[in-house]
Amino acid sequence: MKTCIACGMPMKKESDFAMGDTSKDYCVYCANSDGTMQSFEEKKQSLINFTIKTQGLDQSVAEKAVENMMRQLPAWKECF
Amino acid sequence: MKTKRQIQKEATRKLILDTAYQVYADEGFAATTNKIAKAANVSHGTIFVHFPTVECLIICLLERFGSEINEHLHILSEKDENLETFLAAHINVLIRYEDFYKRLISEINSLPQEAKYVFINIQSVVSFHLNQVIEREKDKIAIKDIPMHIIFNSWLGLIHYYLTNNYLFTVGSVLTEHKDELILNYIKLIEK
Structure with missing residues (x-):
């Protein structure tokens, strides 16, 4: 099973992929409306916001957890 | 090759x-x-x-564990699950890893900082799916006006309490034995 290079989500069905295109390496949640992949800063900010919204973490903890996660992902290797 | x-x-x-x-x-x-x-x-x-290092071993192990949970929950999310079936899926995944997970939540504070971040990210996968289910179910069931993080943390708090105090409730698997009760009553708590 493919996993999204930008967030690590497993991608199995068509609707998991950006624009429903199974040849893409990133998921529907990591794509902009035109189908391009979100930038590092955009993705980082949206993950931080999401983590705070759904888990109530302190901003600095959320930032570090997100950075830690993004560091492992192929799309962002060069950003660290 | x-x-x-x-x-x-x-x-x-x-x-x-x-x-x-x-x-x-x-x-x-x-x-x-x-x-x-x-x-x-x-x-x-x-x-x-x-x-x-030992730290590397623990982190690799947690990452592998997180990927497995991620995969299980993702496969389940393909079906049109509702709140009840999602919560059951979460508990079922944890039952598979119950002893390990119990250790993890009991000892997380003494694990290396990076392991704590991996743990947060494991929970992010669960909160992501729960958030999706709640959003989808909004029209079908009325959820109390509670912030999403309280909805998620209350669920996690409930199952973690039962897990870390397993001995208070049963000699066997607390999640297996109390699954239906926990799900049913948690939904009652958050439903309007």
């Missing part, structure tokens, strides 16, 4: 991770690498060929 040596190396790495998983589940994260080596029937040095 992988060489015989690469295949062997990967098999040994997997054996170490599988064994560490079992040893930590049985004895907690204070178990020594010596113990893991003995249980895996490999030399002590072999562990450090694959994982330079």
